[in-house]
Each structure stands twice: as C-alpha cells, then as structure tokens.
Amino acid sequence: VTIYAKDYEPPKWWVRHVDLDCDLSADKARIRATLNVEKNGSHDRPLVLAGDGLKPLTVQVDGADAQWTLEGDNLLIELSGEAHEIATTVEFDPSANSQLMGLYASGGLLCTQCESEGFRRITFHPDRPDVLSTYSVTMHADAKAYPILLANGNKVSEGIGEDGRHWARWEDPFPKPSYLFAMVAGDLSANSGAFTTMSGREVELNIWVREKDLPLTHHALQALKDSMKWDEEVYGREYDLDLFNIVAVDDFNFGAMENKGLNIFNSRYVLADSETATDQDFDAIAGVVAHEYFHNWSGNRVTCRDWFQLSLKEGFTVFRDQCFSQDHNSEAVKRIEDVRLLRAIQFPEDSGPLAHPVRPDSYIEISNFYTATVYNKGAELIRMMRTILGEKDFRKGSDLYFERHDGQAVTCEDFVKAMEDASGKDLAQFRLWYSQAGTPTVRAHVDASGSGAVLKLQQDIPDTPGQKDKQPMAIPLKMALLSRQSGAELVEERTVMLGEAEQTVTFEDIAEADPILSINRDFSAPIILESDRDDEELAALARVDGNAFARYEALQELNLRALLPVIRGETVMDASKVIAAFDATLSDERLDDAFKAEAIMIPSEAMIGEKLATIDPDKVHAARQALGHEVGKGLTEKLEQMYGRERPAGDDLSVAAKGQRALSNQLLGLIASGDPAKGARLAKAQYDGARNMTERQGALTVLVSLDGAERGAALEDFYNRFKDQGLVLDKWFGLQARAERDDTMDAVEKLAEHPDFTLKNPNRLRALLVNFASNQWVFHHASGRGYDLLARMVIEADKLNPQVAARLVPPLGRWRRYTDARAKLMRAALQRIEQADGLSKDVFEQVSKSLG
Ligand code: ARG
Ligand code: ZN
Numbered sequence: 140v141t142i143y144a145k146d147y148e149p150p151k152w153w154v155r156h157v158d159l160d161c162d163l164s165a166d167k168a169r170i171r172a173t174l175n176v177e178k179n180g181s182h183d184r185p186l187v188l189a190g191d192g193l194k195p196l197t198v199q200v201d202g203a204d205a206q207w208t209l210e211g212d213n214l215l216i217e218l219s220g221e222a223h224e225i226a227t228t229v230e231f232d233p234s235a236n237s238q239l240m241g242l243y244a245s246g247g248l249l250c251t252q253c254e255s256e257g258f259r260r261i262t263f264h265p266d267r268p269d270v271l272s273t274y275s276v277t278m279h280a281d282a283k284a285y286p287i288l289l290a291n292g293n294k295v296s297e298g299i300g301e302d303g304r305h306w307a308r309w310e311d312p313f314p315k316p317s318y319l320f321a322m323v324a325g326d327l328s329a330n331s332g333a334f335t336t337m338s339g340r341e342v343e344l345n346i347w348v349r350e351k352d353l354p355l356t357h358h359a360l361q362a363l364k365d366s367m368k369w370d371e372e373v374y375g376r377e378y379d380l381d382l383f384n385i386v387a388v389d390d391f392n393f394g395a396m397e398n399k400g401l402n403i404f405n406s407r408y409v410l411a412d413s414e415t416a417t418d419q420d421f422d423a424i425a426g427v428v429a430h431e432y433f434h435n436w437s438g439n440r441v442t443c444r445d446w447f448q449l450s451l452k453e454g455f456t457v458f459r460d461q462c463f464s465q466d467h468n469s470e471a472v473k474r475i476e477d478v479r480l481l482r483a484i485q486f487p488e489d490s491g492p493l494a495h496p497v498r499p500d501s502y503i504e505i506s507n508f509y510t511a512t513v514y515n516k517g518a519e520l521i522r523m524m525r526t527i528l529g530e531k532d533f534r535k536g537s538d539l540y541f542e543r544h545d546g547q548a549v550t551c552e553d554f555v556k557a558m559e560d561a562s563g564k565d566l567a568q569f570r571l572w573y574s575q576a577g578t579p580t581v582r583a584h585v586d587a588s589g590s591g592a593v594l595k596l597q598q599d600i601p602d603t604p605g606q607k608d609k610q611p612m613a614i615p616l617k618m619a620l621l622s623r624q625s626g627a628e629l630v631e632e633r634t635v636m637l638g639e640a641e642q643t644v645t646f647e648d649i650a651e652a653d654p655i656l657s658i659n660r661d662f663s664a665p666i667i668l669e670s671d672r673d674d675e676e677l678a679a680l681a682r683v684d685g686n687a688f689a690r691y692e693a694l695q696e697l698n699l700r701a702l703l704p705v706i707r708g709e710t711v712m713d714a715s716k717v718i719a720a721f722d723a724t725l726s727d728e729r730l731d732d733a734f735k736a737e738a739i740m741i742p743s744e745a746m747i748g749e750k751l752a753t754i755d756p757d758k759v760h761a762a763r764q765a766l767g768h769e770v771g772k773g774l775t776e777k778l779e780q781m782y783g784r785e786r787p788a789g790d791d792l793s794v795a796a797k798g799q800r801a802l803s804n805q806l807l808g809l810i811a812s813g814d815p816a817k818g819a820r821l822a823k824a825q826y827d828g829a830r831n832m833t834e835r836q837g838a839l840t841v842l843v844s845l846d847g848a849e850r851g852a853a854l855e856d857f858y859n860r861f862k863d864q865g866l867v868l869d870k871w872f873g874l875q876a877r878a879e880r881d882d883t884m885d886a887v888e889k890l891a892e893h894p895d896f897t898l899k900n901p902n903r904l905r906a907l908l909v910n911f912a913s914n915q916w917v918f919h920h921a922s923g924r925g926y927d928l929l930a931r932m933v934i935e936a937d938k939l940n941p942q943v944a945a946r947l948v949p950p951l952g953r954w955r956r957y958t959d960a961r962a963k964l965m966r967a968a969l970q971r972i973e974q975a976d977g978l979s980k981d982v983f984e985q986v987s988k989s990l991g
Contacts, residue, residue, distance in 0.1 A: 771813020
C-alpha cells in the first residue's frame with residue numbers, strides 16, 4: 140500500500156497520557172498499557188490503534204472488558220463518549236525479535252527502537268508522530284540479570300519485588316510522540332558526569348555500557364558536554380530535564396536514536412580509545428553524539444507532523460551537527476568531507492530510480508526514506524537558507540521557529556515560514572527545493588572586456604521518477620572574480636541568487652580582461668557545476684583561491700579532466716597538471732595537513748562514474764590506477780620526504796595531530812601507487828610500529844590492495860589481535876571488502892562464510908556487504924558474481940531484518956548507468972530478489988522501484 144502526503148488528516152483521537160507496566164524477561168515481555176484518549180472534534184469514528192505482530196490478551200474501556208476487532212494488525216474499538224481510558228495487555232518474546240524494531244535483546248540487554256513505527260510492536264497505540272502524550276513507565280525485571288532499568292524522563296520510584304525481581308518507575312513530563320519512547324534493562328555501568336546549563340541547572344549525564352567498556356566512554360561523554368554547551372551558545376537552546384542518559388548497544392539498525400532523555404546508540408558511535416578507533420571514528424562519535432543531543436530541540440520539543448516531514452528534524456539536525464563539527468575541527472575540511480559524502484551517496488540517489496524530493500510525496504515503507512536526500516540534501520537546504528538570510532537573521536528565524544512551535548508537531552513549511560517571518564525575505568521560490576527532486580546542473584561562463592565582466596548562468600533540473608518539466612529553483616551561489624596575475628579578488632565574494640533558467644550578472648570596473656571565476660564557494664548550493672574554465676584557470680584557482688573549498692574543487696576538477704578523456708578512449712593518461720597542482724599544494728605552507736590530505740585524494744571510482752553517461756568499471760578502474768601511478772612516481776621524493784616527518788604522539792587527538800596522520804596515510808597510499816614494492820615495505824613498517832588505530836588501519840588499508848607476504852601477515856596479525864572486539868573485527872571485514880584486487884570477489888565470498896560473519900548483527904553485515912557493494916570495480920565484476928552474492932544476501936537478510944536488507948538494494952538499482960551486459964545481470968539479480976518468497980515491503984519497494 141502506498142501512503143500519500145496529500146492524504147494527511149489530523150488524528151481522530153488524541154492520547155493525552157500513556158501509562159505502561161512492563162514485565163520484562165529475555166524471552167517474555169508482558170506489556171499493559173493504559174491510554175487516556177480524547178476525541179478530536181466531533182465524529183463517530185472508532186479508535187484505531189496500530190499494532191505490528193501483536194495479539195491483545197485483554198482490552199478494557201474505562202475498567203470494563205470491551206468489544207474490539209482486529210483489522211489486519213490494527214485494533215479497532217468503538218467508543219461512545221468524548222474521553223476514555225483504554226487498557227490493553229500484550230505478550231511477546233523480545234529474544235525472537237530479529238528486526239531490531241520495538242523491544243529486542245542485544246548482548247544480554249533488553250532495549251527498544253521505536254522510530255518510525257516500532258512502538259506498535261510493543262503495544263497498541265496510534266503510533267503517529269502528531270499524537271503527543273506524557274508517559275509514565277513501570278518496569279519489572281530480574282534484579283540480577285537486569286540491575287539497571289531505564290526509561291525516558293526521570294526515575295520517580297523504585298523497589299524490590301518477589302523472587303529476586305525489582306522494579307523502577309519513570310515519568311517523562313514532556314509530551315512526546317511514541318517514536319521517542321525508550322526503555323532499557325540490563326547489567327550496565329555508567330561513566331557519569333555533570334553539566335550546568337546556562338540558567339544554572341545541574342544535569343546528570345551518564346554513558347551506560349557494559350563494565351568492561353567503561354574505559355572507552357570518555358570521548359563520548361566529553362562530546363556530550365561540548366554539544367550541550369554549543370547548542371546554548373549557537374542556538375540559545377538549553378537542556379530541559381535533570382538527567383541525560385546514553386546507552387550503547389551492539390545490535391542496532393542505524394547510528395543512534397534521540398529518545399527523550401534516553402538516547403540509544405549503536406556502540407560504534409560511543410566506544411573508542413586510540414588503540415581501537417581511528418581519528419575518523421572519534422570524529423564520527425562526536426558528530427553522532429551531537430546530532431542526537433541536538434534532536435532534543437530539533438525533533439523532540441518541536442517534532443514532525445507526519446513522516447513526510449522527516450527532513451524537518453533530520454535535515455536541520457544534520458546541519459546543526461555539521462556546524463558543531465566544523466567549529467571543533469578544521470572548518471573547510473569538514474565541509475569537504477560533507478560534500479564528498481553528498482556527492483558519493485546523495486547525488487547518485489538523486490539521479491537514479493529511487494530519487495525523491497527532500498519532502499517525499501509518497502512511500503510504501505517509511506524506513507526506506509531515511510536517506511541521504513532527506514538527511515544530507517535536507518541539511519544543504521537549511522544551509523542555503525542560512526546563506527540567503529545571513530547568520531543573524533537565520534538565528535532570529537530559528538528562535539522564532541522554536542518559540543512558535545515548542546510542543547507541537549509541525550511541517551517543513553512551518554520551518555520555512557518562521558525563517559521568512561523573522562527575516563522579511565521571500566522564500567516562495569526557495570520552497571521548490573523541498574518538492575522538486577533531482578540535482579540541478581548550473582552552467583557558468585564569464586565574459587570580460589577589460590572594462591567590465593558579465594557572468595552568464597543557466598540552470599537545468601533533470602526529470603526524476605514521477606516528476607517532469609520542473610521550474611527553475613532559487614540557487615544561492617557564493618562567487619568572486621579573481622585576478623589571473625595576483626589571485627586578488629577583483630570582485631569580492633558575494634552571493635548571487637540564480638532564480639531564472641538563464642540569467643546574467645554584470646560587474647563594472649573590472650580592469651583585467653580575463654578574470655577567473657570562483658563559484659559555488661563553500662558549496663553554497665548542492666548542484667552540479669559546469670564551467671568552461673580551462674586547465675590553467677583551474678590550476679591557478681587550486682593555488683590562489685582564498686576560499687579553501689574552492690581550491691579543493693579546482694583540484695578535483697583537474698583530476699577529472701585527466702581521467703575522463705582516458706576513460707572515453709580519447710587519449711592516453713597525461714598526469715602532468717595533476718602532479719604540478721598536487722606539488723604546489725603539498726608545498727604551500729599556509730595550508731594545514733588536514734586540508735592537504737583531502738586535496739591529494741584522487742576522486743573515487745564512484746565519483747568518476749557519476750560523470751559518465753555509461754560506466755565501464757574496468758576502464759574507470761584502469762584510468763584511476765594509472766593516474767595514481769603517475770602521480771606517485773612523479774612526486775616520489777616529495778611524498779617520501781613528507782611521509783618521513785616525525786609523527787605526533789600516538790594518543791594526541793588535537794586537530795593538528797589528526798591532520799598530520801590523515802596526510803601521512805594519504806601520502807603512503809600515493810607512494811604505494813607509484814611503487815607498490817616500496818609501498819608494501821613502508822606500510823608494513825607503519826603497521827608494525829603503529830601506536831594507534833589510525834596508523835594501523837592506514838597501513839593495512841594500503842597493504843590489503845597490494846601483493847606480497849606483508850599483506851597476509853598483517854591481516855593475520857590484525858585478526859588475532861582484535862578477534863574478540865567486535866567493532867574492530869568489523870574493520871577487518873570492511874578493509875578486505877574494500878581491497879582493490881582481482882581476487883577480492885573470491886575473498887568476499889569466503890568472508891561471507893567466515894565463522895565470525897553473521898547477518899544478525901547489522902554492523903557486521905554492513906562491514907562486509909556495504910563496503911563490498913561500494914567497491915565499484917570488484918562489485919561490478921563482469922561475471923555478475925558480485926550481483927549474485929548481493930542478491931543472495933538481501934534475500935537471506937530480509938528474513939531476519941527487512942530494514943537492513945532493504946538498504947543493500949540501491950547499488951543494484953544503478954543498472955541503467957552500466958554497460959549493457961552488466962545492466963542485464965544487475966536487472967536479473969533484482970528480479971531474483973523480487974521473486975523471493977515472503978519478501979518484506981521494505982525490500983519490495985526498493986526492488987520494484989529499482990526495476991522501474
Ligand atoms: N532519528 C535517528 C537519527 O537520525 C535515526 C532513526 C532511523 N530510523 C529508521 N527507521 N531508519 O538520529
Ligand atoms: Zn537524526
């Protein structure tokens with residue numbers, strides 16, 4: 140069944156309060172729910188409570204057994220009055236819950252995940268985000284197995300029961316939608332801290348983990364404190380309860396969840412020390428901790444009216460966490476990383492069969508819409524509004540939004556309206572970004588005469604499934620014109636608003652006849668830029684542009700210009716311009732190491748493929764290898780000299796130290812591309828002498844793609860060292876799945892049979908299969924073996940966990956972009972999945988849309 144945004148209707152019944160009494164054990168949960176319901180307006184419609192796999196044991200209305208019917212999974216109760224107390228009891232087995240939605244068991248713990256529609260797997264309830272209630276929750280469990288009992292809000296009482304059991308009662312005073320409900324029972328220890336809010340309230344902070352993991356929680360706790368401070372300083376948002384709990388669990392479908400006062404995290408976004416986690420892992424932890432914390436305002440206090448508005452909370456919150464990370468690291472580098480992710484994942488999504496607007500119009504299964512478009516493109520929309528309004532008015536807008544809608548369930552439109560009202564700016568055309576899918580292409584060209592310059596802009600929005608002939612969008616382009624001689628800004632940075640299909644902007648008094656265009660600085664709009672700047676202009680931009688992001692862009696473009704003609708068979712590889720530009724960048728003392736590490740990254744095969752109408756993965760791979768080889772050879776001396784610098788202390792997590800390690804690992808990669816034997820020697824030495832995981836993983840990443848004895852030895856050592864640490868073992872699977880080797884296909888097939896591999900743990904599954912499917916050259920093995928393996932895994936995983944299985948499908952959906960033989964094999968794999976027995980609606984939606 141397809142659900143349409145246009146069919147939204149307010150709920151017929153409100154639920155003002157939810158009281159839960161939960162009797163918990165590993166294989167049996169008995170949930171008694173008491174709902175205070177109230178009619179919304181006048182009507183004679185029954186109360187409909189959603190369920191998923193539940194059977195009611197008792198149903199009472201105002202204390203008396205009541206008539207009810209089941210319609211599919213939903214419970215229907217006819218009610219005569221305006222307000223009633225509805226009580227239901229259900230029982231189920233959490234240990235049998237392999238979907239990891241609702242209440243489930245993970246490593247001896249019991250925990251919950253309710254967003255989007257998991258609450259209905261715990262009890263009967265409307266389970267829609269526009270029904271907000273206060274909650275009280277009483278949990279009963281065995282005191283030995285589950286000494287810690289947690290739920291949302293504050294603990295108000297606790298006690299000892301019979302037969303070694305105990306209980307705790309929690310109350311959450313803030314009305315919330317059911318998707319923010321959470322509870323956890325288990326044998327947990329806390330790393331505790333405190334935060335004093337701006338108004339002087341003391342908040343208790345706890346990171347709950349298994350006792351042995353306590354030493355790995357310091358970074359997460361610090362990140363939480365930093366986030367609380369940042370949201371006060373940047374958005375004026377204060378935390379509202381006296382307690383903030385985070386729990387880490389090993390089996391989790393995504394990154395983390397912002398349940399009110401009780402965030403539940405995938406343990407990979409909590410646990411870290413420098414031995415077992417890379418600098419990137421540390422940064423990702425801080426980013427996710429911040430993200431979930433920020434949801435307390437952008438998501439919880441102000442929530443979504445319906446799931447089509449998901450980007451209201453996710454786009455805004457991703458934007459907030461991106462800015463938090465920009466403020467705590469190198470600003471330009473974080474921007475580069477975010478744009479790389481957008482291009483690697485969101486752009487392909489936006490140009491493929493699963494393309495959808497930031498605010499989708501319809502869905503079969505909402506879980507399939509937790510996408511890069513809703514999250515990351517959504518964040519770009521917020522960023523564009525900030526660019527258009529300026530920081531001050533943007534803050535006025537966010538203040539107004541929070542004040543106006545506190546305690547409400549609202550829409551993306553309400554957010555834009557608040558921005559408009561606070562700033563007085565008209566965002567009518569800007570709203571198209573929410574409704575039109577597809578990545579706009581902008582063509583930019585400058586004509587200069589020696590007395591002035593004219594910037595010509597054109598935009599084009601591609602057709603996407605269900606959307607044709609789109610209207611021009613409002614596109615903010617940060618730009619400047621630079622002197623070819625000095626690099627000075629002849630036209631100072633400004634934001635040009637492109638609103639027409641074609642538009643010109645005139646600049647007077649430009650004395651130079653050939654100024655260089657620097658445009659879409661900081662990636663001010665999520666577009667594909669086409670410019671006719673020549674290689675010399677790009678090389679100049681890479682050297683002198685005052686905007687670090689624009690320098691990076693110019694380098695990327697130079698790489699693509701070396702690669703694409705070779706892939707098209709038009710010429711042989713000429714790496715000289717890339718070599719010269721990399722050389723200049725590496726020598727530039729004004730640039731920091733973190734930036735240099737980004738700047739010398741050759742675009743990934745996926746990114747190169749995006750630029751091709753038809754992708755031949757063998758050719759893309761060969762060209763990229765050739766470019767790497769030339770660059771590595773051409774810069775040997777400089778690379779080795781910089782690689783040989785003294786390293787920062789192993790546990791130094793300063794921005795400078797992280798940057799140096801990132802650069803060092805990139806240098807090692809390029810050295811190995813130029814001279815594999817030398818690369819293997821250096822990488823093995825780095826591996827053996829590694830003082831932290833960044834050095835170790837950096838070395839192993841290079842080694843796994845090389846031949847020779849070093850490779851096997853290091854992989855074996857890594858396995859033996861870390862085989863008991865799940866999160867590190869995930870890296871071992873992932874690294875091998877990413878190896879650029881002609882035997883990686885064999886290796887992945889073997890790893891899928893490895894005793895440590897399991898489809899039950901989402902992290903392990905993704906470590907092998909997501910990495911494998913994004914390893915372009917290997918996944919697109921001409922035999923189709925890659926497609927076969929993925930299809931088999933989707934079918935198997937779907938029986939356990941449809942959400943996770945559905946997320947494996949999109950790589951196959953790219954078939955239209957590949958050469959005929961591969962396209963056919965990819966379609967065949969999709970068809971095989973489609974024909975599997977008992978397919979979930981999650982996978983069905985992805986597969987049927989992918990086939991088109
Ligand atoms: N709200 C969570 C977050 O972004 C993620 C929930 C994902 N839910 C889902 N059904 N995929 O922080
Ligand atoms: Zn989120």
